[in-house]
Amino acid sequence: MSRPAWWRPEQHAQRRPFLATRGRIKSAIRTHLEGQGFSEIEAAALQVSPGNEAHLHAFATDLIGHDGATHRLYLHTSPEFAAKKLLAAGETRIFDFARVWRNRERGPLHHPEFTLLEWYRAEAPYQTLMADCAELMGLAAEAAETKTFRWRGLEADPFAEPYRVTLAEAFDRFAGIDLLATVSVSGETDRDALAAAARASGIRVADDDTWADVFSRVLVEKVDPNLGLGRPTILYEYPTPEAALARPTARDPRVAERFELFACGVELANAFGELTDAAEQRRRFQAEMAEKQRVYGEAYPIDEDFLAALARMSEASGCALGFDRLVMLATGAERIEQVVWTPVAEL
Numbered sequence: 001m002s003r004p005a006w007w008r009p010e011q012h013a014q015r016r017p018f019l020a021t022r023g024r025i026k027s028a029i030r031t032h033l034e035g036q037g038f039s040e041i042e043a044a045a046l047q048v049s050p051g052n053e054a055h056l057h058a059f060a061t062d063l064i065g066h067d068g069a070t071h072r073l074y075l076h077t078s079p080e081f082a083a084k085k086l087l088a089a090g091e092t093r094i095f096d097f098a099r100v101w102r103n104r105e106r107g108p109l110h111h112p113e114f115t116l117l118e119w120y121r122a123e124a125p126y127q128t129l130m131a132d133c134a135e136l137m138g139l140a141a142e143a144a145e146t147k148t149f150r151w152r153g154l155e156a157d158p159f160a161e162p163y164r165v166t167l168a169e170a171f172d173r174f175a176g177i178d179l180l181a182t183v184s185v186s187g188e189t190d191r192d193a194l195a196a197a198a199r200a201s202g203i204r205v206a207d208d209d210t211w212a213d214v215f216s217r218v219l220v221e222k223v224d225p226n227l228g229l230g231r232p233t234i235l236y237e238y239p240t241p242e243a244a245l246a247r248p249t250a251r252d253p254r255v256a257e258r259f260e261l262f263a264c265g266v267e268l269a270n271a272f273g274e275l276t277d278a279a280e281q282r283r284r285f286q287a288e289m290a291e292k293q294r295v296y297g298e299a300y301p302i303d304e305d306f307l308a309a310l311a312r313m314s315e316a317s318g319c320a321l322g323f324d325r326l327v328m329l330a331t332g333a334e335r336i337e338q339v340v341w342t343p344v345a346e347l
């Protein structure tokens with residue numbers, strides 16, 4: 001049975017307190033970042049490429065030029081490409097409350113159109129972003145006048161120092177798997193070894209599952225539900241096959257400068273020590289799009305302008321935080337539609 005329309009006065013009255021708190025949280029974060037010397041940007045939503053991750057799905061549209069020629073464009077899944085071009089242009093501290101779009105995603109924590117708070121620091125280690133995340137959670141809690149984040153019966157203290165655990169430690173602790181034994185220093189993976197370890201841990205593995213498929217299944221079933229309980233958790237040092245746009249760590253080439261922030265079992269943020277090797281980034285994009293083509297029968301173009309900018313970009317770190325989810329945890333909302341002003345219709 002479908003829910004009543006969000007615009008009905010009685011439904012809006014129920015959501016209004018959540019929305020008012022959303023505004024206070026946004027204002028508090030904006031004031032905080034501007035006080036630290038950040039400039040707020042507004043990344044264009046229409047992009048040549050929406051992002052090049054195999055399992056992210058975009059909305060496509062056509063731009064018709066003055067000569068009648070048609071050009072395929074996409075609504076971005078993140079403002080990352082545009083933001084990094086601004087870093088290449090010379091910006092050093094920027095943030096964006098970006099409207100973003102992701103297809104094939106809908107659920108209590110997912111919405112086709114949502115808001116990402118992204119911020120970037122030039123010449124800053126990615127550990128700085130871990131401290132940023134802790135500060136922003138505290139700001140959100142203060143604006144919401146709460147001392148506890150809540151979601152579906154789970155709680156976390158937004159003022160507590162986040163617990164830090166590496167992917168290798170988490171896989172060992174929660175699944176009994178030696179993750180890095182399946183990753184070589186060159187980035188090659190041992191799919192069969194990981195599959196065997198996953199099966200021994202009670203994870204179902206299909207014959208055609210790749211190393212990445214098995215990795216994701218262990219993460220979702222064994223690791224993620226145990227994170228952010230009681231206090232937030234920072235899950236860091238992702239294996240390089242899952243590095244996305246992050247650079248390898250200096251101490252171990254098998255892992256990358258990538259972390260995710262969790263509270264109440266909910267993923268809140270994804271951060272990188274940014275990769276600036278354009279050739280390596282191209283290789284990763286091509287591998288991701290080959291996988292997307294294999295699984296979904298489609299692929300997105302690579303933004304050549306982005307790769308050109310990446311080669312000129314200074315060292316930087318960046319983080320994408322799900323702003324709607326942050327509001328949900330601060331207000332105790334159970335569904336993302338409760339904290340979105342005008343939800344997309346459920347068709």
